[in-house]
Amino acid sequence: MAQQILDGIQVLDFTTYIAGPYGASLLGDLGADVIKIEAPEGDPMRYYPSTLPGESRAFIGVNRNKRSIVLDLKQPADREACHRLVAQADVVLHNFRPGVAGRLALDCDTLTAIQPRLIYCSFTGYGPDGPQAQRPGFDQVLQCRTGIAKAQGYPGDEPRVVWGSAVDFYGASLIATGICAALFQRERTGLPQRVDTSLLQAALAMQAGRMVWAEDEGPGVDRDLRGGALSGIHPTREGYVYLQAQTQPFWEALCELTGLAHLARDPRFADMRLRKANEAELVPQLRAALMQRGAREWEAIFGTRVPCTVVRGIEEVFDDEQVEHQGLLATHAHPTLGSYRAVVEPIRFNGERGVKREARAPMLGEHTVQVVGGAG
The missing domain is CATH 3.40.50.10540 (Crotonobetainyl-coa:carnitine coa-transferase; domain 1)
Known part of the structure; x- marks a missing residue:
């Protein structure tokens, strides 16, 4: 050892x-x-x-x-x-x-x-x-x-x-x-x-990302780290998928792979701040496209081009292929439980x-x- x-x-x-x-x-x-x-x-x-x-x-x-x-x-x-x-x-x-x-x-x-x-x-x-x-x-x-x-x-x-x-x-x-x-x-x-x-x-x-108060700021300022509703949990035809596509390459890939390539050229959505400002027009179009497939299909389609995941339950994690490959769980003998798997x-x-x-x-x-x- x-x-x-x-x-x-x-x-x-x-x-x-x-x-x-x-x-x-x-x-x-x-x-x-x-x-x-x-x-x-x-x-x-x-x-x-x-x-x-x-x-x-x-x-x-x-x-x-x-x-x-x-x-x-x-x-x-x-x-x-x-x-x-x-x-x-x-x-x-x-x-x-x-x-x-x-x-x-x-x-x-x-x-x-x-x-x-x-x-x-x-x-x-x-x-x-x-x-x-x-x-x-x-x-x-x-x-x-x-x-x-x-x-x-x-x-x-x-x-x-x-x-x-x-x-x-x-x-x-x-x-x-x-x-x-x-x-x-x-x-x-x-x-x-x-x-x-x-x-x-x-x-x-x-x-730490919220706990910043500048000298001339008043109260009631939005201090959240969210970049808008584009990044979040979205319903699909079967299950839910989480997307994180704020940066330009990820945004453009998301538009291409969901059949919304025209949105990548729309000046209303030209950068991260504009996409957040106009999310009321953007998110319904994205969600309509996502309803055409199930969450697992989208996860496979997005692959390495769009940060995403199927929203899983914790029991599914015990059989996750990446968790298994990394050896992040182990089985332990226990006097009353027989054995258990844990982190x-x-x-x-x-x-x-x-x-x-x-x-x-x-x-x-x-x-x-x-x-x-x-x-x-």
Whole structure:
């Protein structure tokens, strides 16, 4: 097995729900040894509503590449065991609200006194301080607070959240990026690092293309990134197709392949801004042409000339030929499910896929004896 980037790095993961756990899983993808430390009742995400018998689909999906141990950090003996693990660790990651870590003797000062080279990462809802720091934060709460929910749909539509925990997963990427950068800096300096990020930071960062307010702009400006209704989901004779044909070569190919070549020569649609300004005349003509065939036929016709896709359900992705060719899913044995297929590491180095010792999500406390006994 090829050595992975973070081989030899041990991560203690105290996080729950999605963003923190998935951030730790991303480190596990890179080869880190991730130990998930859970309270006796376990991560609440284990009990999230799910159609899987006796298991949580979300928990399994975001907790790959880990071992699980149970410690009751309110008990002195378990707290001492935790500190013994810290002494051997490289990274501690938690998502406690500000002040909670201190009450559990897991604050940065306490732990860096135990392990002077520790990377200490705190992920919160609103940041470590400030007037809103104590508020509980969840993905959809931050979507509604930061304008994401209002930006969905079209003007006049009711606000709607983006399902799929987009802010959580972007927050996970910030966690993994920050920890990797801190580990790199530690190699340079030998010093510990504190990393702080939050759902609020993730929700703003993922809207960088909207979060621009020029000096002379007033309120009520359209800040969306949409280039017009030409790019979007369109009905066909059978199913739906998504098209992205804003740039001139794609636009001209779209006109040619749909039998609307005359539109490419129409001065009303000569460039991207004009096409958006005159979309009320343009889009009905495009949709009438698209109704002549089914979505899969159009996908084949457009090929590499027009960015497009059939609008698929997630179950279809499990058998997607490109997903299969890239090896983006793997089958894992599981004590109660028998086996399941799930996403594997999303990054490769030198074209090689990492091979993990234990990639499936762990059962609650499955490795307590192994890990805590080994640290004693």
